[in-house]
Amino acid sequence: MAAAITQGVGATTALSSANSKKSRFSSRKSLPDRKGTFFVVRCDGSLTSGFNLRDSRNHRLYANAVATKQDDKTASTASKPGHELLLFEALREGLEEEMERDPRVCVMGEDVGHYGGSYKVTKGLAPKYGDLRVLDTPIAENSFTGMAIGAAMTGLRPIVEGMNMGFLLLAFNQISNNCGMLHYTSGGQFKIPVVIRGPGGVGRQLGAEHSQRLESYFQSIPGIQMVACSTPYNAKGLMKAAIRSDNPVILFEHVLLYNLKERIPDEEYVLNLEEAEMVRPGEHVTILTYSRMRYHVMQAAKTLVNKGYDPEVIDIRSLKPFDLYTIGNSVKKTHRVVIVEECMRTGGIGASLTASINEHFHDYLDAPIVCLSSQDVPTPYAGTLEEWTVVQPPQIVAAVEQLCQ
């Protein structure tokens, strides 16, 4: 088992590209051996003594949970079309293309200009486009978000980068009261084509305040759209779509996904903001997920396939509004739904999605919807505790097995 762990760790470090910020990827603590110490309380109230370390295979997969795409891309990349890049580079590409295309697009945020962005998404843009277009703001989220909204009222298309989504709480008044509402309360006179983006989610032991999953806080604001990207392909597409959209869009990225590598097309493409992505078609159960949990789900899917199940995995991407069409078709096919998300259990995206599916597709469901979300706790610092805050693949496997009995 120890060997498996080391191997797992080794694999993780090998996969991460040379990037000083990635050091947090490699420091993984070993997992406890004791059985029954940690238990998972699922939303349907049953307890499972989770984490029976009978299966070493599970263990290794668990350690690899973040970046799985690497395993697939063993073939030589030179002969394939498109170009390979990391997720943050894809975001930058999308951003740059839009800035080229439309002179009204500008970026503002903390350290986006000269520093190049804390996650290097805006690296190289300030020397190219100037300080006014890639604006380094002081640490004043409330007012620079307000400024972006004011600028958008006159026709500019600003992109606000929050260094971490948790900091956007400071700008909540501007986002909720001004950004979401101005189009409505002005009777359609003003539109606010602003994009608010930034990383969120649970990282590697970043502490409670920097590991916020607050998609759910914004979901009831009328007038905004929310999307979450998970791969370089959809990051670039969603970034472009968000910039081109005339509505305010909040683009949720994830701290741990910035170094995902993927091959994306050379041609220009824009994705639909309201559409979900079919990751893996299947027959037995629909697993709905978004952002980082997609990778946990794909890990779990591998296990499930080996066990004989055929899960259909959908990355919902659009958190507001939900793509009920794709989801509905899937539900009509499989009749079972598992929602796996990183958002909080109480009032999270999963909770709304559960309500929505129940409302529209109740007749098609054979079993109650299972919603796996992260625990209703502030994210602890300790590594092991942090792992238990979010949903892990074994839990997903167990949930699917229980559902499909």
Add this chain to the structure above:
Amino acid sequence: MPSATEEDFMYAIEEAGDWREPILCYLQRGELPRDKVEAGRMQYKAWRRTKYEFEIHHLKQDVSTQSVDNGGSSSGDGGDCSLEKNSRKRRHNLRRPSKSTASMAAHRTTALHKTLATAVLATRHLSTAAITVETSLPFTAHKIDPPSRSVETSPQELLTFFRDMALMRRMEIAADSLYKAKLIRGFCHLYDGQEAVAVGMEAAINNKDCIITAYRDHCLFLGRGGTLLEAFAELMGRKDGCSKGKGGSMHFYKKEGGFYGGHGIVGAQVPLGCGLAFAQKYSKDENVTFALYGDGAANQGQLFEALNMAALWDLPAILVCENNHYGMGTAEWRAAKSPAYYKRGDYVPGLKVDGMDAFAVKQACKFAKEHALKNGPIILEMDTYRYHGHSMSDPGSTYRTRDEISGVRQERDPIERIRKLVLAHDLATEKELKDTEKEIRKEVDEAIAKAKESPLPDPSDLFTNVYVKGYGVEAFGADRKELRGVLP
């Protein structure tokens, strides 16, 4: 003998149908009523009026320079030979100095104007000559040289100021009664007393400059080109309102006029205003943004954040603090350690302006615009006052005395100031101004009547304009068709 020359009749206007008519007829045409007693009365009245006229005329002009015999040639248009006839009779009275005091003379000056108006049927001839007005107080400046106290204006502008301010005042008072009649619900924050800020600011800028303010926005909306109908319809929640009835009192917007609202959250409009200024700088417009806020909002953190950024990037933002001394119920000295709001910018220059004097406001805004285009942000503090409470649910007398309110109304009322200026420069008579006010009242009443007829919005309007592209509550329904939320 001194005689009324043509210039004296220049500012007189035609008046019709009033008690002076018969006297006029007698003076001009010698017509007397049939009844002898009445005729005698008429003659006496005519004598009285002309006597006073010439007494005042004597006070005003140097009598010795005028020759009595000039009377014949000075009839001018609609000449008044009877005046001269009387004056010859009364020649021996003319050099007797009047016993009246200066104030009485002033009172009789008004009488003179009235009588001249009746005596002569001349039309108004406004000169376009510039008038220089002194502001009531000098400007107090912080880290900048204040502009001069003399403001250039023209008769047209003075009269426009009067009209606009009277219209705004009337609209606010009408809104007060509509609120009490429960046609306007919710919050209604009235601007009466503060009209000079709106009018003075408008006079200094064009409609490419942007104005953004908080919830006390009815009059600024009018100033930026909004119509009375749009305003009242919005207040009453009707379809014809400027925001289609979906905004309400606190959400008036006028995109074409450069008016960006209308915001309910205190202080949140200031970063938006800096954003407007940022966009102006980005597009190299040579226009400025006025972000208005109150003395209560001056303590908001986002204001200082926005000011820091505006100063950092030299944005053409002008932050205007409309200091009416009360943040809802809290007096400024109870909320702010330093109520000198124009100094709050520290490194940003500031100017304190008497906000009840429209010309001071105009001068300050002009000055601020020039400054902002060259050097970046500036803070203007308008020292103003609101007669109503904070909103219609606030009586306005629990935290201040009625004496204070009436004192300000007597001494510093902006409309009264303009009225005095108009009268002092002979641009209109009392009666004309009163007529203007009557006209305005009628206009407002008509607008209210029309607004009342406007329909309420359709239920389907609940879901329009949530998103651009007319999305409903859910963009795509389960069958990929646009699904709008269903009303119960």
